[in-house]
Amino acid sequence: MGRIFVYELLSAGASCAAEPADAELLAAGRAMRDAIVGDLLRLSGLHVTCAVGGAPSFPHRPRLTTASPRPGEPPAAFVQRLARQHDASWVVAPETNGMLMRLHDAVGAARWMGCSAAAIRIASSKRATAALLDAHGIATPLAAVDAQRWVVKPDDGAGAMATRVHASRPAALDDLRRREGAGGAATLEPFVEGEPLSISLLAGPHRVETVALNRQQLRIDGEGWIHDLGVHSHAVDPRTDPRAPRLQALGREVARALPGLGGFVGIDLVWNERRGPVVIEVNPRTTCAYVGLSDKLQRNLAADVLALHAARKADDAVAA
Template sequence: MKRIFVYEYLSGGGETAPGELLAMGQSMRDAIMADLLRLGNHEVSVATCQRASPVPEPARPVTPRDGESAFDFVARQADAHDLAWVVAPETDGLLARLHQCVDPGRWLGCDGPAIELATRKRMTLMTLAEAGIATPLAFDHAPETTRWVVKPDDGAGAVATRLHHDPAAAVDDWSARSRAGSPMAIEPWVDGMALSLSLLCGRKRCELLSINRQHLDIDAQGLLSFRGVEVNTMPLADPRATTLGALAARVHQVIPGLRGFVGIDLVWHERRGPVVIEINPRVTCAYVGLSRALGRNLASEVIAMHVGERASSPKVAHIHV
């Protein structure tokens, strides 16, 4: 029986967060946990903290020691388990640093270079654009562009993202926040339907699992807020799904280290079709309820793909940093 460690950064005690963010993180944790418990052939340990809801049996709750950092905690628990499934934001290189704490043979998810590229939002767009994939960079000098977005270059979702109607104001915002020490990105706002793609990725496989609808709010000051996602809202029989499936496959070719459950945020532009906004190299909110919606156990498939690929790969030594 394999032992698997599930770690979601916020509900696992990594950081104090507003209630809505904690609830979002906990929902992803619980969805992964529920899928794993349904398998019946894994010992499941789940990171938790006092702020999070209790971990139900037969899963085993695990908590950091007093004064133990998130990195030391994840390294210790990963070493005690056969597999580790880590969910954390890319902000401040967090997900990349946690990846370094886990032996690659145990890590369920994207490889280091893919995480590091996806963490740098501007570099991700440049890489995709060079490969001929539509991104907001294609709208830099378009006459239709009348709004601009300033956001953390290593951010997640809509956190600290502001919309501007004036390019000078956008540049001022970008400059001020950059001088304050935060790496910032500035890009054109792309009008259209906000979507996300949920993918199952392996070394030679990229399956489009679902097309999801994202809901964003913009307040009077231009601040964006993520208000949730509707999972599997566009059927794969929809004519647009063929285009989106081809896009997913192309992204996988350009970033070959994408593994496991991966998300792509995009906008469906009325004239240009899908425009990629960012890549999420980890489980996203769209995982919640998706196994049930598809009639599949996605955790089982992620594990099976990982184990199969590791069995066919040469063994590589790994050193914790």
């Protein structure tokens, strides 16, 4: 029987979840965790251990156990300890401050169900990702030199975290300098007008498949801050939306440009009326679009992720 460890950073208690500012992020983290665990338990022959913070939040289910960090135990130490007891680990965490990279290293490449260290390292930087994709002829905000508005955000941020839109480039530069002066790693780029979308991708050494085209729900408040209101997964119908073939091709192009993408990953983009799809960032991890997606597609996406992990391990064994 295979043993899988599922870890989602916030629901495992690695954040001050009691603070109101974290409530929505915590809810999103729990939803991803629960969706992954639910899909895994629908597969025969698997035992799942799920990381929880504080009291376990799952009812008793066969083949499911829960584990919590010891008092004061850092996330990487906890993940490393549990990963050693399992055949594979499915980890969901933001790239911010190198957290996803540290957890990858704690698990080790052989047990990690997801992107390679090299892919995580590039995708963890907005600037590095844009430069790489631009070099491969994929549209990014770098080409929008005629933008009317500009955006400043953490270079390693997740989602819309601390992202602000400015009406002019000088105002954006002032924001950038303030953040850098405070020690933050920030980036400035043109704001791309259009409809925010995302691509859910299954990726592995011999397979890249766009499984869903999603609509992102964003709001810009009166001070320019962007708020993430969630995602409507599988909202763009590939059978009827004329943009679908181009979006599906874009998923394959990004995977070719950024080798090492693995498992379930997300590509955030804006559909601009003049330019078409413009890639904003690549998320080298499971995203909120995963929640409910297996039911919508009538397929168990966890089975796909496990198969991609097995294929990568087989390739590594041959190479060794």
